Amino acid sequence: AQTVTQSQPEMSVQEAETVTLSCTYDTSESDYYLFWYKQPPSRQMILVIRQEAYKQQNATENRFSVNFQKAAKSFSLKISDSQLGDAAMYFCAYRSPNNNDMRFGAGTRLTVKP
């Protein structure tokens, strides 16, 4: 079964600095998608960024980028120029065309210090 591991329960960053959140996953499939979701205090799950496994180029969305290492099964999220509004719980997630559902890591709580 596919599993997703986030080894950092909590992280903190100074406003305007850069932080990287780690995620590893286990799968025997070659075709899959990886996601980072943000959950602010409002509880809403917000998609931050997605990566298709067949694409070698790392996905980027404004201040958010990923470092996708397929052979190492690693998928980290880098947040540049951190803002107070980035403070939230971040979940790494996995889904493949062969799975009906999405698998989630345990989450990393990010604190942004002014």
Place this chain on the structure above:
Amino acid sequence: NAGVTQTPKFRILKIGQSMTLQCAQDMNHNYMYWYRQDPGMGLKLIYYSVGAGITDKGEVPNGYNVSRSTTEDFPLRLELAAPSQTSVYFCASSYPPGQGMELFFGSGTQLSVL
């Protein structure tokens, strides 16, 4: 579009009571899901549905029931509530795998069983 709508947002139940969490989506998604979120545990799949009339168990189905009579609605029924069911519940929907991999989430229901 309203997206995925969940009601209620908060609920307190006494042990042994029953209730139904409502979920509706207006995106014409075939796939719908119920997840529960416990602190430090990420999101765990309770039940899912791939279309009207078709449902299947996820990772943690005990104590819950679902039905899917229409494409839009996917209610989750809790029978004989127990303290272990205290959690945040999320409904989500998506296109079938391969047509769209992202899950769209409702705003969640905070349930406490006392």
